[in-house]
Amino acid sequence: METTHGAEHVHVGRDGWLFLTAGSNNVVGQFSRSRLMARRVRGWRRLVVARVRGCERLGCRYLHVIVPEKLTVYDHKLSAGLRVKVRLSPALRLRRALFWHRSARRACLDLVGAFRAVRDARDLYFRTDSHWSFAGCDTAYRLICAACGAVPKDLSGEPQEWRQMAGDLGSKLTPPQSERWPIRGLQRDAVRVHASPIVELRERTGRADKLHVGAHVIYRNDAAGTDPRRVVLFGDSYAHFAPIMLTALIAETFAEVHFVWSSSLDWGYVERVRPDLVIGQVAERFMFELPDDRFDLKAYAAERFGTELAEAEAKSARKPGKNSDKSPGKKPGKAGTSVAGP
Known part of the structure; x- marks a missing residue:
């Protein structure tokens, strides 16, 4: 198949399955016994142990959720010419490295085993995309609930619509490879009571899809039967601030959920919020780099978005009839909630 520039990072597997193989995270290269990956696994082991102990000191619990790479789960869908040794998966190596740290090993959920057990019964990822499908997200969500004693909600139902779309991998091929995507809105009872200024601005200007690290939202759920605990979720695009992935499922289950788009933990934020549960979610391919838990959201x-926000505020103030004293797009939150964020 003729490919466009950059498609050399995409492996065309069997039955329409596409896999990310390279790029800045050296995806296939992580399935190796290299000294670099050995150091990375040791670094992640120290990090998870430190997070578990740090949360214990603050009176909360830590769960570490690694979203397996498609290569780790659907290795039997690879075409001839590409093989990976699943036992060298960074996620599996980390769990083995935590063997003698019992509390940290319990905190590090085994999504690899859970996914591989059901991989032939459902598509846990979009075939043309690097991200998980609702089935994959829901499987992880139920494992999280089981680990912390929460009762999961059934939000599967029928999709609101289906769209023919090429994912982030399929769009790199010539011609693009697409598939039918079920579109689901997962938000039912939870209400978003806070979105950081950059989230509000990007949503208002139709550029939310370009927003990543630094996005921050808070959900409240006052529905009967909701788990009363407060959760802080540090994650990436597999969690997402929009009501379409893991954050939405967690928000439908717990009374208060804070989502921070970051692979690093902000300990100052955790100390201010005092959650019952902290979840660190990371895509397996991002284990190529170690997070820095000195992160300050x-x-x-302020550094990343300050100029953009200031320019947007100045532009809004110059518009006729605008009251420059009001924060554009700001919505009031519910009484008694931390709507402004800590």
């Missing part, structure tokens, strides 16, 4: 947002 407020400082990062």
Whole structure:
């Protein structure tokens, strides 16, 4: 198949399955016994142990959720010419490295085993995309609930619509490879009571799809039977701030959910919020780099988005009839909730 520039990073497997193989995270290269990956696994082991102990000191619990790479789960769908040794999966190596740290091993959920057990019964990822499908997200969600004693909600139902779409991998091929995507809105009872200024701005200007690290939202759920605990979820695009992935499922289950788009933990934020549960979610391919848990969400947002927000505020103030004293797009939150964020 003729490919466009960059498609050399995409492996065309069997039955329409596409796999990311390279790029900045050296995806296939992580399935190796290299000294670099050995150091990375040791670093992640220290990090998870430190997170578990740090949360214990604050009176909360930590869960570590690694979203397996498609290569780790659907290795039997690879075409001839590409093989990976699943036992060298960074996620599996980390769990083995935590063997003697019992509390940390319990905190590190085994999504690889759970996914491989049901991989032939359902598509846990979109075939043309690097991200998980609702089935994959829901499988992880139920494992999280089981680990912390929460009762999962059934939000499967019928999709609102189906769209023919090429994912982030399929769009790199010539011609693009597409598939039917079920479109689901997962938000039912939870209400978003806070979105950081950059989330509000990007949503208002139709650029939310370009927003990543530094996005921050808070959901409240006052429905009867909701688990009363407060959760802080640090994650990436597999969690997402929009009501389409893991954050929405967690928000439908717990009374208060804070989502921070970051692979690093902000310990100051955790100390201020005092959650019952902290979840660190990361895509397996991002284990190529170690997070820095000295992360400061407020400082990062000011540095990364300060100029953009100031320019948007100035532009809004110059519009006729606008009251420059009001924060554009700001919505009031519910009484008694931390709507402004810590």
